[in-house]
Amino acid sequence: MQKMSLKKLEALLAGGERALLFLKSDSCHLCHQLEPIIGSLEEVYINDIKFFMCSEEDEEVAAVFGEKINGVPSFVLFKTDHHLVVPDPAEPDPDTWYTREYMEKFLKEW
Numbered sequence: 001m002q003k004m005s006l007k008k009l010e011a012l013l014a015g016g017e018r019a020l021l022f023l024k025s026d027s028c029h030l031c032h033q034l035e036p037i038i039g040s041l042e043e044v045y046i047n048d049i050k051f052f053m054c055s056e057e058d059e060e061v062a063a064v065f066g067e068k069i070n071g072v073p074s075f076v077l078f079k080t081d082h083h084l085v086v087p088d089p090a091e092p093d094p095d096t097w098y099t100r101e102y103m104e105k106f107l108k109e110w
Helices: 008-016 029-044 061-068 102-110
Strands: 019-024 049-057 072-077 081-084
Touching: 008 019, 008 061, 019 029, 029 049, 029 102, 072 102
Parallel strands: 019 049
Antiparallel strands: 019 072, 072 081
């Protein structure tokens, strides 16, 4: 998974590529739990979707999405001229929300 920079983010926002941005924190246990899941999805979708990660501590990148990001972990999906912040459930259930199946659903629909 590539580390996100502001320059790469600006290119994605301009359109042209399908991508997933994983916003995480080094101190978040759920983020650490999700990293291998996202890595395994990257292996499956390597020819269709670029995968990036960014720490919430990188305020320059995180600020681009402002109030659309409620915290970490968060995901943003990109495709030509559009981006979607994957919505957080009202009361996230770690047994169903933080799973490969949940993330794959959004990748297939997007």
